Amino acid sequence: MKNQMSNHSLPSQQLDKRLLELTALFEISRSLSASINLNSILENILRIPMGHMLISRGMVLLKKGLEDVYSIEGIKGFPRQFMGKTIEVDVPPVRAVSVEDVSDKHLWKTFFTEFEIELILPLVSSRGVIGLVGFGAKIKGDAYEESELEFLDSLSNIAATTVANGLMVDEIQTVNRQLDRKIQQLNTIFDISREFNITLDLKKIGSLLSFAVMGELMVNKCIVMTRDDKLMQVLVCKGVDSPEQQASDLCQLSEPVFISDTDRFQNLQDMGISLLVPMRLQDETKGILAVGAKISEKDFLDSELEFLTTLGNQAMAALENARLFEEMLEKQRMEEELNLARSIQQNLLPSQLPSFKEVDIAAVNIPSREVGGDYYDVIPISETRFGVTIADVAGKGAGAAMLMANLQASLHALVSTDLPINDVLYRINRFIYQNTGLDKFITFFYGELDIKTGVFTYSNAGHNPPMKLNKNKQLEELSVGGIVLGMMEDVSFDTETIQLEQGDCILLYTDGITETMNAEEEEFGESRVLSCLKDRTDCKASQIIQELIDETRQFSGSDIQADDMTMVVIIMQ
Amino acid sequence: MSAFEVRRKDADTVSVLYLKGYLDAHTAPDFEQALQNLVDENRVCIVVNMEELSYISSAGLGVFMGFIEDIRTKGGDIKLAELTEKVYRVFDLLGFPVLYDIFEKEMEAIEKYKEG
Numbered sequence: 001m002k003n004q005m006s007n008h009s010l011p012s013q014q015l016d017k018r019l020l021e022l023t024a025l026f027e028i029s030r031s032l033s034a035s036i037n038l039n040s041i042l043e044n045i046l047r048i049p050m051g052h053m054l055i056s057r058g059m060v061l062l063k064k065g066l067e068d069v070y071s072i073e074g075i076k077g078f079p080r081q082f083m084g085k086t087i088e089v090d091v092p093p094v095r096a097v098s099v100e101d102v103s104d105k106h107l108w109k110t111f112f113t114e115f116e117i118e119l120i121l122p123l124v125s126s127r128g129v130i131g132l133v134g135f136g137a138k139i140k141g142d143a144y145e146e147s148e149l150e151f152l153d154s155l156s157n158i159a160a161t162t163v164a165n166g167l168m169v170d171e172i173q174t175v176n177r178q179l180d181r182k183i184q185q186l187n188t189i190f191d192i193s194r195e196f197n198i199t200l201d202l203k204k205i206g207s208l209l210s211f212a213v214m215g216e217l218m219v220n221k222c223i224v225m226t227r228d229d230k231l232m233q234v235l236v237c238k239g240v241d242s243p244e245q246q247a248s249d250l251c252q253l254s255e256p257v258f259i260s261d262t263d264r265f266q267n268l269q270d271m272g273i274s275l276l277v278p279m280r281l282q283d284e285t286k287g288i289l290a291v292g293a294k295i296s297e298k299d300f301l302d303s304e305l306e307f308l309t310t311l312g313n314q315a316m317a318a319l320e321n322a323r324l325f326e327e328m329l330e331k332q333r334m335e336e337e338l339n340l341a342r343s344i345q346q347n348l349l350p351s352q353l354p355s356f357k358e359v360d361i362a363a364v365n366i367p368s369r370e371v372g373g374d375y376y377d378v379i380p381i382s383e384t385r386f387g388v389t390i391a392d393v394a395g396k397g398a399g400a401a402m403l404m405a406n407l408q409a410s411l412h413a414l415v416s417t418d419l420p421i422n423d424v425l426y427r428i429n430r431f432i433y434q435n436t437g438l439d440k441f442i443t444f445f446y447g448e449l450d451i452k453t454g455v456f457t458y459s460n461a462g463h464n465p466p467m468k469l470n471k472n473k474q475l476e477e478l479s480v481g482g483i484v485l486g487m488m489e490d491v492s493f494d495t496e497t498i499q500l501e502q503g504d505c506i507l508l509y510t511d512g513i514t515e516t517m518n519a520e521e522e523e524f525g526e527s528r529v530l531s532c533l534k535d536r537t538d539c540k541a542s543q544i545i546q547e548l549i550d551e552t553r554q555f556s557g558s559d560i561q562a563d564d565m566t567m568v569v570i571i572m573q
Numbered sequence: 574m575s576a577f578e579v580r581r582k583d584a585d586t587v588s589v590l591y592l593k594g595y596l597d598a599h600t601a602p603d604f605e606q607a608l609q610n611l612v613d614e615n616r617v618c619i620v621v622n623m624e625e626l627s628y629i630s631s632a633g634l635g636v637f638m639g640f641i642e643d644i645r646t647k648g649g650d651i652k653l654a655e656l657t658e659k660v661y662r663v664f665d666l667l668g669f670p671v672l673y674d675i676f677e678k679e680m681e682a683i684e685k686y687k688e689g
Contacts, residue, residue, distance in 0.1 A: 180666050188631040195598035195632075208598050208632060211605075215634030218668055220642050238639045295638075295672055 021151045024052045029158050038166035042074030045133060045159045050076060053148060057116065057136035061087070062167070063129065068092075070132055077136065078115070087111045092129045096121040096149045096156070099134075119144055121156045125164035133159075185307045188212050192311065196318035200325050202226075206236030209315040213291060214238065217304055221272050221292025226279075226319060227251055232288055235319075239292065240271050250288050253278040256305050275300060277308045279316035286316050341371040341401040348401075348408045354380045358451040360571040361388075362541035364549065365564065366512075372564035373400030373442075374510045375407060379415050384452045387415050390463060390508040390568055391444040403440055407432065407485075411446070421446060421459050425482070425493040429461070432486035441486040445478070445508060454500040454572060459493045461485050464511055467526075471503040473534045478506070506570045507533055507544070512563035516552040524555050541569040579607040587618045587686050589679060593625040596633035605636045608651075612640065617649020620682040624655040629663055637673070650674065652682040 028048050035041055046058040057077030061070035064086065071086040089108045099118055102109045112120060117134035124130070133156060138144070144152075192212050199205055206224040214222050221239040225232040232250045234242050249264060256277045259269045265276065272292045279287035289312040294300070345367060353361050363376055373393025380386045391407060393400045410431050414424045424446065432442060445466060447458030460466075462484030465477035480496035500506075509529065516524040532551050536544050545567050553559070577600035578593040588611055596604055611619055621637075623629075641651055654676040656664065664670065676682040 177666070180662075184631065184663065184666055191598045191630045191632060204602070207605075208601065211601050211632040211635030211639065212598065212630075213635065214638035215631035215636070216667065218638065218672065220638045239642060296668055 018147075020052070021147075024048055025151070025154055025158070028155055032159060032162040035162075036166055036169045038163070038170050039074070041159070041162050041166045043076075045155070045163070046074055046076045049135065049152060049155060053135075053144075054139045055135045055137070056139050059115070059117065059134050060123075060131060061089075061134070062131040062163070073131075082115075089132065092122050092132060093120055094122060094124065094129075096152050098144070119149075119152070121152050123156055123160040123163055125160045127164065130160065130164055130167065182303070185216065185303075188216050189307075189311055189314065193314055196314060199318065200322045202319060202322050202326075203236060205315060205318050205322060207238075209289065209311065210236055210238040212311060213289065213308065216307065217291070217300070218295050219292045220295060223268075223273065223290040224287065224315070225250070225290065226287040227285065235287075240273075243267060243271060250276070251285055253285055253288065254280070256309065258300075275305075275308075277305070277312050279312035279319075281313065281316045281320055287312070287319065289315075337398050338369075338371055341396075341398040342367055344398070344401040344405060345371060345373075345375075348375060348404055350377055353378050354386060356386075356451050358573055359449070360541040360573055361568070362545050363566075363568040364545050365566045366549070366561065367564050368512070368561045370396045371401065372396050372512065373404050374512065374564035374566040375404045376508065376566050376568050377408065377411070378568070379412065381415060381418075381448065385448060385450050387446060387448045388508065388568060388570065389444070389446045390466070390510065390566060391442050392463065392510045392564075392566075393442050394440055399440075403432070403436060403442070406435060407442060407444070421448060421457055421495045422493045425459050425461055425485075426491070429485045429491055429493075430489060433489045436486050438487070441484045444485050445481075447478070449500070449570070454504075455497060456500050456506075457495055457497040459495045461493060464509060464514065464526075466506055466508040467530060467533060468498070468500075469505045469507075469533055469537060470501060471537070473537060475530060500572050502572050503537070504572045505533070505537060505541075505544070508568040508570075509548075510564065510566040512561065512565035513548065513552060513567065515563065516556050516561070516565075518555050519557055524552050528555070541571050544569050544571075577603060579604055581607065581611075583616065584683065586616070587620060587683050588616045589620045589622055589683070591622045591625065595628045596626060597628065597630040598632040601630075601632040601636050604633065605639070608636065608640050612644065612647075615647070617644045617647045618686045619644065619649060619651045620654055620679060620686075621651060622654050622679050623657070623660055624679075626657065626660055629660050631667070634663070634667060634669065637669075641672070650686075652676060652685060654679040654682040 028044065031044050032041055042060045045060055049055060050058055059072050059078065060074035062073045064071050068090050069086050069088050071084055072082055075082055087108050091106065097120055099109060099112045099120060112134055115134070116136050118137050119135045121133050122129045123133065192208060195208055196205060209224055210222040214220060223234060223240065223243070224236040226235050230251060253276060256275060258275055259265050259273060268290060273290045274293040275291045277289040277291065278285040279289055289308060291308065349365055353363060361378060363378065365374055365376060373395060375391040375393065377389045378386055389411060393404045393407065407428065410428050414427055443463040444461040445458065445463040447456055449456045458478055460479050460481030465479035468476040468478060478496070480494050482491055482493040514524055514526050514529060528551070529548065532548055533544065536547055548567060552565070576594045577596055580591040582589045590607055592604065611617070637651060644651060652674045655678065656675065674682070674685065
């Protein structure tokens with residue numbers, strides 16, 4: 001109060017003015033406390049004094065965070081575009097001051113001068129200065145009186161608490177919204193995980209992941225890639241054309257990367273991808289989630305990167321499960337194919353060998369796990385003659401079994417026609433050549449024995465030469481013939497005729513016997529077969545076979561055989 | 574899983590999709606298919622009526638995002654109408670109102686196409 005205005009001598013005009021001021025304060029107080037909306041609080045802080053004192057312009061600045069930076073949050077009498085402008089005010093005034101009186105060393109003086117703000121009053125709450133209110137000149141041009149300054153101080157005191165409350169409400173609303181976003185993200189993860197658990201379709205999993213990401217973050221480009229050895233293959237593409245497979249450096253990513261922060265992945269950047277999130281499983285990057293920019297052009301928040309990482313990893317686990325399931329199915333299919341091949345092969349082999357008084361015959365076929373293409377047969381031609389064959393079809397599994405079936409059928413058909421042996425081989429070779437690719441061939445031995453005369457005629461098409469041993473343990477290899485079947489179309493074969501004597505023994509075998517390996521990767525070899533044979537010239541055919549099997553098993557030290565093992569033994573009685 | 578249904582009504586150049594039930598990760602592919610059909614038929618003036626939609630998840634919103642650019646390039650749009658408060662809250666939370674026209678009534682959305 002000014003001293004010269006003693007209470008009893010106040011002119012009625014001044015009394016009226018004081019009353020108006022009090023009314024205004026009451027109005028402010030009532031309107032401010034009725035609102036928790038920050039904007040309407042700031043509006044009223046400006047509007048009431050401006051109306052009351054006829055001021056043409058005013059602004060409210062609020063302190064941002066812990067810095068001494070204030071930004072314009074409410075404005076009257078200025079263009080709206082000044083909203084949000086900031087200024088650093090290092091030492092704010094503690095009560096209403098005229099800008100003119102502010103020391104020139106405060107840089108912010110210029111800021112307010114430029115805006116033609118004449119008066120600044122601080123908003124002081126329990127937290128200190130939280131904002132500044134600035135007013136321009138009064139329209140009538142007269143200076144602010146001391147009583148008006150007091151009035152404005154009272155006003156700012158009342159307003160400060162309300163503004164502080166408004167700020168708090170604002171903050172709570174922001175936090176609430178963040179919480180809602182978090183809940184939404186969790187819902188998404190929950191929603192998606194549930195779906196992942198019941199899906200084994202790789203593309204569908206990728207597609208769901210894309211949709212969740214696009215909806216959650218408001219992006220419209222999304223690529224999901226999965227790792228295939230050293231490359232990243234595109235699984236699903238939304239909003240962009242599918243890029244080529246990506247080189248190995250994507251596999252090295254272990255953290256989310258913004259493409260603009262690196263000089264790599266230019267091709268992805270050109271497509272509008274801005275963020276790469278590795279999808280990891282057990283500390284290994286197994287896939288990449290590539291995401292375009294947000295439509296709002298805002299930056300990705302840390303919490304959103306976490307969300308993408310979590311969702312990506314979840315998807316990767318589901319993708320891996322689906323892949324393992326597919327692999328298991330594939331394995332089952334292969335197992336079925338093998339079983340089929342095994343049963344074809346077993347059905348082609350003779351279930352029972354013909355028996356003759358003059359000859360002791362025994363044979364064996366032990367298929368390996370993968371089913372090779374070994375074949376043997378003893379085919380009666382007449383009462384005194386039979387054919388004997390051994391063959392090895394290149395390759396394994398069903399393919400080899402089918403080719404063996406061809407061989408068996410054509411051999412049986414030709415043997416019954418009484419053609420010379422070299423003709424039989426010539427025709428089978430043509431047939432096999434015409435019906436298979438060059439990667440398929442057969443090593444083949446065929447001979448015919450007259451059991452009355454002991455005359456044996458044979459031809460060998462590239463098969464391991466059968467061993468003939470006489471009573472004196474002298475070895476003869478039966479190798480006359482030609483090249484393997486199925487390599488060339490027009491090939492002729494030689495035949496050899498030998499005379500078998502009583503006690504002569506012939507062993508037909510496949511390379512499954514001689515190529516049996518021991519732990520030192522040494523082959524069983526022909527010499528061991530021969531010496532085993534020499535030791536047992538007086539044994540029965542079936543015993544010789546059993547001994548050879550036992551010897552190879554002992555040699556390899558294992559029950560697992562790499563290839564089929566097949567033998568036929570013929571002993572002249 | 575909760576039931577979800579998409580029905581479609583064509584009126585002149587505008588097609589209206591009526592969504593019903595739960596639109597989540599499980600049912601999103603159905604909605605995607607419905608939009609894909611419209612795009613394939615080159616019917617790109619689309620209104621999605623969500624009066625009977627009781628829930629939408631991010632995966633459902635993702636379907637909108639996957640089509641919007643393509644559809645707008647083709648001169649069309651996806652306009653949303655008759656959202657329940659609960660559904661609108663999700664759209665709002667994720668910032669959709671900035672990007673999509675949202676109407677209270679289906680007719681308003683259809684009228685908007687006729688004006689433009």
